[in-house]
Amino acid sequence: MPVLERLKDLEAQSRKLDPGAGERAPLWEAARQYGETFLQALPESPAFVLKDRPGAGLAGFPIPEAERPFSQVLEALAEHVDGVGANGASGRHLAFIPPSSLFAGALGDLLAAITNRYAAYFFAGPGAVRMENQVISWLAHEVGLPEGSSGNLAAGGSMAHLVGICTAREAAGLKAADYPKACVYLSDQAHHCIVKALRVAGMDESPVRSIPTDADFRLRPEALEAAIQDDLRAGLRPWLVVPTAGTTNTGAVDPLEACADLAQQHGLWMHTDGAYGASFALTESGQATLRGLERSDSLVLDPHKGLFTPLGLGIVLVRHLDPLRKAHAFRADYLPSPPEDLEELSPSETTLEFSKHARALRLWLPLQLHGAAAFRAALDEKLLLARYAHARLREMPGVDPGPEPQLSVLAFRFLPASGEVDAFNQALLQQLTAEGRIFLSGTRLNGAFYLRMAILAARTHREQVDETLERLQAAAAGLA
Secondary structure: OOHHHHHHHHHHHHHOOOOOOHHHHHHHHHHHHHHHHHHHHHHHOOEOOOOOOOHHHHHHOOOOOOOOOOOHHHHHHHHHOOOOEEOHHHHHOOOOOOOOOOHHHHOOOHHHHOOEEEOOOOOOOOHHHHHHHHHHHHHHOOOOOOOOEEEEEOOOHHHHHHHHHHHHHHHHOOOHHHHEEEOOOOOEOHHHHHHHHHHHOOOOEEEEEEEEOOOOOOOOOHHHHHHHHHHHHOOOOOEEOOOOOOOOOOOOOOOHHHHHHHHHOOOOOEEEOOOOOOHHOOOOOHHHHHOOOOOOOOOOOOOOHOOOOOOOOOEEEEHHHHHHHHHHHOOOOOOOOOOOOOOOOOOOHHOOOOOOOOOOOOHHHHHHHHHHHHHHHHHHHHHHHHHHHHHHHHHHOOOOOOOOOOOOOOEEEEOOOOOOHHHHHHHHHHHHHOOOOOEEEEEEEEEEEEEEOOOOOOOOOOOOHHHHHHHHHHHHHHOO
């Protein structure tokens, strides 16, 4: 029959997508060799590679109709993807909030992709769901939330914030008509993704109050209380306060205890942005700095920042399960049983995602392999390195060391004997970026341009910090 003949031909072609053991062996070896070559070169690899039209060479490497040799594919990957821009695995990546890529986390991603376990619904993926819930419960305990707290492993901090804000909306019982009066309070140092999440959640009409910060760039509680009182007098509804546990600009930690007091007094939901800084709650010194974090109604923490996993893992932790489920729960006839009859909470009950892979494995596997103590030590090391770097900057002539680091971010600037200060520091940053050996970023504080050094990458140790400071000093001397 023509149909059977056609099926036989199509099967022969489609089976190429599922190579056998003999065909897999050279692919495994080539991939292993590529990864090992990358890792062995890391200590001396640039932290940033600046090229004209970076990655544009992929245009000359289009998606083919016929197969390509794997060696050619890896060559294109090395040149046009892994050979340009920021090196997210480098210990000299000190810009923005640097990512990391633990080897064990990468193995977790590989195993999750190969086994392809479904992690959204307990009936279909009970082990993967239990793993995600275990990671969430462990982290909730580490940051001080009570037993029974829940959450979700999202694709990053921005998605996690969206889940948290939708949960806060449901907890307050807000409807569309209420949004123009539902006031949001955050500091003038808050991350832009909060306002973006409000917009995506359909709450762009909610008034957002930018609360001024003190000399250390921490939200001023008296200004927050004044803003709340002003809105109450105006007949508005104070709804959400979003303090930051580690700002991007300076690593500042808002006064979380005072924010929690005001939230409790006025009936606000406290959603804390700890995407960068909340991981430091795993350490004793971090707990002291982050006191009050445990009083959050919800908070966001990014393991691809402070827990060193590969990119693509943000966690929202929520004290109250009911509004979390109310915002995201579902029912469908094609699912085998209603969610409340299942043994464990399904992640699809706590987020918009339904096609969810077992992303928990990229954190669960490193924790199992290395133990939590290694993570605590690494986080303590980063905190101490920041204080060490700040002390060295204070000793350098012609340097404004900036505010004392509260966590592991430093904002500082060079003060040239002549010339415009901002222009000098911008030129210094451009030169270092072009060289690429170290990767820093810049920001503006009170209108002035500052250099930023964010010490968080897993491979950043004293050697990398010393080299960075030496190169900064040498480059500044050359410019002067």
